[in-house]
Amino acid sequence: MQAIRKFFTEFDAKKTIRITNVRILSQIFFFSLFIISIWLTWTTRLGGYPVSRILEFNPLVMIATILSTHHVYRYLGWGLLIIGVTLLFGRVFCNWICPYGSLHQFVGWLFNVGSGKQRIDSNRYHNLYFFKYAILIVFLILASMGALQIGLLDPICLMYRTFATVVTPAADMGITIAGNGLTSAGLPLDLTGLKFKPGVDDRIFVGSFWVGLMIMTLVGANIVIPRFFCRVLCPLGALLGVISRFSLFRINRDVHKCTDCNLCLTRCEGAADPMGQVRLSECFSCMNCIDDCPEDALSFSMVRLDTKQVVAAPDMSRRKLLFASVTGVLAYPMIKNHGTNTDLTFSRDLIRPPGSVEEDDFLAKCIKCDQCINACPTNVLQPASFKEGGIEAVWTPVLNFNIAHCQLKCTMCSEVCPTGAIKKITVEEKLGKGAFEKDGPIRLGTAFFDRGRCLPHAMDIPCVVCEEVCPTSPKAIQTKDEEAKDVYGNVVVLNKPFMVPDLCIGCGICEAECPIKDERAVYVTAVGESRSIERRMLLQERTVKDA
Amino acid sequence: MSKKEKPIQHPEYVKAPMERRQFFGKIAAAAGIASVAGYASFAPGNWPGSLKDETGLLSKPRHKPFQIPDFRVQKPTGVFADVGVARGSRQADGTYSSEQLARMLTASIDQVGGIKHYIKNGDIVLIKPNVAFDRSPNLGATSNPEILETLIRMVLEAGAQEVRVADNPIESPPDCFKKSKIEYATLKGGGRVYLPDSNSFKMLHTPGARLIENWWFFHRPFLNVDKVIGFSPVKDHNLCHASMGMKNWYGLLGGTRNQFHQDIHNIVSDLSIMIRPTLTIVDGTNVLMINGPTGGDPSNVKKGDVIMAGTDPVALDSWAFEHVLERDKNDMPTYLTLAQEKHASSPLKGEIRYEMNYEGRVKEVQLG
Structure with missing residues (x-):
C-alpha cells in the first residue's frame, strides 16, 4: 500500500515520462515484435499472421529490389512508411525500431563502462563513418545491374538470418538439454511448448557457425567503437541518413544557452556531434543529448535548415562517391564471371526451394534473410555456402537432402518470402493439379541411383526404402523383382529399384531416407529443375503434358 | 650514510614476512590437494573414488535400457472371440455418418468384451494411430480421423482420465499431424497430441526381439500409461505386402530405423512383441489397395465397410489381409508366421484358447 501511495505522491511526470524512456519502450516493443514474428513462423503457429512484415517494412529491400527487378513485390510497398517516418523525424528507425540497433545499444550499455571523458571521446564523429555510404552505393549499383547483395549487411536480413540459423536452434537445443536433464532427474516436464520449433528433432544448419561468428564479431565491436555496425557498416542506416537530411524535425541546439560543456556527447548513439554542427545524416534521434544537457539548450524541434548550424549531407566527397561507384561497377562482372553459377556450369547441389524463380531472377530477388529457412518444417532448407552457388549466392536457401526432404x-517457404525469390505458390501449383495440370508438378531436380552403393543392386541385400517413401503416384522409383542367391547360398527376393525420371519431382525423400548415410545410393541433383529451361534434362514433352 | 639506514619512503608498502604457522598451513593444503589429485588419477580403477580409466571405455556413453509393461487385459469369461468385426453400410452419398461409425466401432469392440472391460476408471490411455505421411485422410495412407475422434470419446466415456495420441512420422511431425487431420480429431475428441522431439526417446529393452533387443523408443507418451490401443488403417506395402495393426507400431521407433527394411519381416514380428497392446483397432473403411504405403491418388483407395477390434494381433492382421485387402491366403506375409513363433499370439496366462485356427476366433456382425 505504502509503495503505491509513494508512487502516486512522489510521481514526477517530468522525470519519469522522459522521451528517452518512451524510446526504450518503443525499442522493447519492436524487439518483442521481432521475436514474436520468429516464434510464429512455424507450421503449427502460422495462422495467417503477417510474419514477414518486419522484412517488408524495410525501405532498403524495397529500393534495392526495385532497382534489380523494376517491380514492387507483394507487400514491399510498406517500405514507404519508414521513408515517410524518416522524412518527418530523421533516422528514428535506427534507435526506436530496428531490433539490431537495439541489440547493439543494449550490449554497449551493458559493457561499455568508462569515465565521462572516455565516453565523450568515443562518441565524437570519426572519418571512418563515411564507409556505410560507400557500402550502400556499391550495393545499390550491384542491385541495379541485377546482383542483389544488400542482404549481406542489411540489419534486418542479418538479424533474421542469425535467428533462423543460429539463435533458434541454440535456444531449442538448450530446452532439449534441460528437458532431458529434468527427465533423468525424475521430473518429466513437457517443455516442448517453449521451443521456437516444437515437435521436431533439433535442427542443424550447415555453415551456420560463420553466420554466428559474423554477428558475434559485429556485436563485440561495440566494445571498441560504440554502435560500430550502425555507424560504420549499416547500408540501411546510410540510406535513411541520405533521406534524413530533408527531415522536418531535428535536434536543434540553442547557441545562446549552450556552454560548450560537451556533456551531450556522453551518450550520443550516432556520433552526430550535437555539441557543434549537428550531422543530420548521422543522428539516430535517440534523444539522449536532450536528456543529458544541463542547460536545456537542446531540443527536438521543427526549425528551418540552417547550414551554419548543421551538416545536412553525408560526409561523402565527390572523389569517395566516384570511387565507390567504380567499385560497384567493377564488382558486378567479377561476381558474375566467377563462373560457379551459370547455365553452363552450376553445382549439382544448387537445388532451390519449390516456387523459386529462374536462377538469374532468383539472385536479383533473394535478400538472404533466410526467412524461408526459418519457416521450413523439415530442416531441409540450408544457407548456401560458397560451394553451391559461389560468392554471389552465399547464404541463399538451398536444399540439403542428406538432412531432410521437401x-x-x-x-x-513460398508464403513467407518477402521478395518473391520464391514466388507464392499453392499446393495445387506445386503438385501440378487442377488449373496447373498442363504445367505439371514443380520439379526441384532429378534423382539418380548409384548402383555401386545400392544394397539390392550391389550387394544382394533387400532394402527399397526409397521406393516405399516415394510420394508421387505412380511412384517415380519402381522396382524390378529378381530372385538371387546371396553369398551364403540363401535365395533372396530383391526388389531392385530404378528411376522413372519423367515422374520424379526431386523432393529428395529417397535420398533423405537412404540408409547409405555418408554418400547416398540415391541422390537428387539440380539438373531437370522445372523453373529453368536451360537447366532441364529431358525433352519437355516427357514431363509437361501440354508442351 | 650506509644503505641500511636509508629511510623507508613508503612504509605502508612494506610487507611482513610469512609466519611459520602460515607456511606450514600452506604446505599442508598443497600436499592435501596434490595427494587427492594423485590418488584420483593414479589409483587402480576398482579402488573407491578413483577416476582411473585403463581401457578408455569408461566414458563411453551408456543408455540404460528400460522396459515397458504388458498392457493386455484378460478377456471376460464367456467371450471366445479374439477379433471382433463389424460391417456397416454407407449412406446414400457413399460416406459414413459419425453415428454409424460409432455403432460399428462399439459393435466390433463388443465382440471381444466391450470397451468398459478394457478401460477402467482413471486410466491413462495411449492411442497410436498411423500418421506416417503428410497426406490428407482420403488417400488412405494415414489413420481415419473421424474414427479416431469417436474412439477417443468412447475411451473417455469409459472412464479414462487422459487420452494421449502419439506417433513418430517419417515426414515433419507437426505437418503430418496437421494435414492428416489427426491433430484436429484428437483435440476435438478431448485427447492430447504428443509429438516426437529430441526429448522423447529412450532405449527400450525388448526380450526375445531379434533386431530391436535394445533400440531407441518414443517413450515420453508412455510415462504412467495404463492402457495402449493401436489404431491403424489397412494398406498395401511394397516390401512386406501389407501394413496393418502390427506394422503400425513401427512409428514408435527412433534412431536409424530405415535399416530395418533389409529384414522387414523380422522387424515387424519384433514389433508384435515389443508392445503388447490392450486392444488393436484396424480400420477397413479406407483401404489403400496399391501403391502403398504412401499412396497419393484417391483411385488407389477402396471403400471398405469394416471396422475390426482385436486382442490377438496375429489373428487380426491375418483376417484383414485375407478379407479386407482381398489377398490370397497362401501369400500371407512371412512376418505373421514369425510373430506367431515369437509368441505374439499366445494367450495370456490363465486364458483358454479353444480354437487354434484364427478363423475360428473371429466374430463378425453385420449392422444395417
Whole structure:
C-alpha cells in the first residue's frame, strides 16, 4: 500500500515520462515484435499472421529490389512508411525500431563502462563513418545491374538470418538439454511448448557457425567503437541518413544557452556531434543529448535548415562517391564471371526451394534473410555456402537432402518470402493439379541411383526404402523383382529399384531416407529443375503434358 | 650514510614476512590437494573414488535400457472371440455418418468384451494411430480421423482420465499431424497430441526381439500409461505386402530405423512383441489397395465397410489381409508366421484358447 501511495505522491511526470524512456519502450516493443514474428513462423503457429512484415517494412529491400527487378513485390510497398517516418523525424528507425540497433545499444550499455571523458571521446564523429555510404552505393549499383547483395549487411536480413540459423536452434537445443536433464532427474516436464520449433528433432544448419561468428564479431565491436555496425557498416542506416537530411524535425541546439560543456556527447548513439554542427545524416534521434544537457539548450524541434548550424549531407566527397561507384561497377562482372553459377556450369547441389524463380531472377530477388529457412518444417532448407552457388549466392536457401526432404504438400517457404525469390505458390501449383495440370508438378531436380552403393543392386541385400517413401503416384522409383542367391547360398527376393525420371519431382525423400548415410545410393541433383529451361534434362514433352 | 639506514619512503608498502604457522598451513593444503589429485588419477580403477580409466571405455556413453509393461487385459469369461468385426453400410452419398461409425466401432469392440472391460476408471490411455505421411485422410495412407475422434470419446466415456495420441512420422511431425487431420480429431475428441522431439526417446529393452533387443523408443507418451490401443488403417506395402495393426507400431521407433527394411519381416514380428497392446483397432473403411504405403491418388483407395477390434494381433492382421485387402491366403506375409513363433499370439496366462485356427476366433456382425 505504502509503495503505491509513494508512487502516486512522489510521481514526477517530468522525470519519469522522459522521451528517452518512451524510446526504450518503443525499442522493447519492436524487439518483442521481432521475436514474436520468429516464434510464429512455424507450421503449427502460422495462422495467417503477417510474419514477414518486419522484412517488408524495410525501405532498403524495397529500393534495392526495385532497382534489380523494376517491380514492387507483394507487400514491399510498406517500405514507404519508414521513408515517410524518416522524412518527418530523421533516422528514428535506427534507435526506436530496428531490433539490431537495439541489440547493439543494449550490449554497449551493458559493457561499455568508462569515465565521462572516455565516453565523450568515443562518441565524437570519426572519418571512418563515411564507409556505410560507400557500402550502400556499391550495393545499390550491384542491385541495379541485377546482383542483389544488400542482404549481406542489411540489419534486418542479418538479424533474421542469425535467428533462423543460429539463435533458434541454440535456444531449442538448450530446452532439449534441460528437458532431458529434468527427465533423468525424475521430473518429466513437457517443455516442448517453449521451443521456437516444437515437435521436431533439433535442427542443424550447415555453415551456420560463420553466420554466428559474423554477428558475434559485429556485436563485440561495440566494445571498441560504440554502435560500430550502425555507424560504420549499416547500408540501411546510410540510406535513411541520405533521406534524413530533408527531415522536418531535428535536434536543434540553442547557441545562446549552450556552454560548450560537451556533456551531450556522453551518450550520443550516432556520433552526430550535437555539441557543434549537428550531422543530420548521422543522428539516430535517440534523444539522449536532450536528456543529458544541463542547460536545456537542446531540443527536438521543427526549425528551418540552417547550414551554419548543421551538416545536412553525408560526409561523402565527390572523389569517395566516384570511387565507390567504380567499385560497384567493377564488382558486378567479377561476381558474375566467377563462373560457379551459370547455365553452363552450376553445382549439382544448387537445388532451390519449390516456387523459386529462374536462377538469374532468383539472385536479383533473394535478400538472404533466410526467412524461408526459418519457416521450413523439415530442416531441409540450408544457407548456401560458397560451394553451391559461389560468392554471389552465399547464404541463399538451398536444399540439403542428406538432412531432410521437401514435403509434398508444404509451401511454407513460398508464403513467407518477402521478395518473391520464391514466388507464392499453392499446393495445387506445386503438385501440378487442377488449373496447373498442363504445367505439371514443380520439379526441384532429378534423382539418380548409384548402383555401386545400392544394397539390392550391389550387394544382394533387400532394402527399397526409397521406393516405399516415394510420394508421387505412380511412384517415380519402381522396382524390378529378381530372385538371387546371396553369398551364403540363401535365395533372396530383391526388389531392385530404378528411376522413372519423367515422374520424379526431386523432393529428395529417397535420398533423405537412404540408409547409405555418408554418400547416398540415391541422390537428387539440380539438373531437370522445372523453373529453368536451360537447366532441364529431358525433352519437355516427357514431363509437361501440354508442351 | 650506509644503505641500511636509508629511510623507508613508503612504509605502508612494506610487507611482513610469512609466519611459520602460515607456511606450514600452506604446505599442508598443497600436499592435501596434490595427494587427492594423485590418488584420483593414479589409483587402480576398482579402488573407491578413483577416476582411473585403463581401457578408455569408461566414458563411453551408456543408455540404460528400460522396459515397458504388458498392457493386455484378460478377456471376460464367456467371450471366445479374439477379433471382433463389424460391417456397416454407407449412406446414400457413399460416406459414413459419425453415428454409424460409432455403432460399428462399439459393435466390433463388443465382440471381444466391450470397451468398459478394457478401460477402467482413471486410466491413462495411449492411442497410436498411423500418421506416417503428410497426406490428407482420403488417400488412405494415414489413420481415419473421424474414427479416431469417436474412439477417443468412447475411451473417455469409459472412464479414462487422459487420452494421449502419439506417433513418430517419417515426414515433419507437426505437418503430418496437421494435414492428416489427426491433430484436429484428437483435440476435438478431448485427447492430447504428443509429438516426437529430441526429448522423447529412450532405449527400450525388448526380450526375445531379434533386431530391436535394445533400440531407441518414443517413450515420453508412455510415462504412467495404463492402457495402449493401436489404431491403424489397412494398406498395401511394397516390401512386406501389407501394413496393418502390427506394422503400425513401427512409428514408435527412433534412431536409424530405415535399416530395418533389409529384414522387414523380422522387424515387424519384433514389433508384435515389443508392445503388447490392450486392444488393436484396424480400420477397413479406407483401404489403400496399391501403391502403398504412401499412396497419393484417391483411385488407389477402396471403400471398405469394416471396422475390426482385436486382442490377438496375429489373428487380426491375418483376417484383414485375407478379407479386407482381398489377398490370397497362401501369400500371407512371412512376418505373421514369425510373430506367431515369437509368441505374439499366445494367450495370456490363465486364458483358454479353444480354437487354434484364427478363423475360428473371429466374430463378425453385420449392422444395417
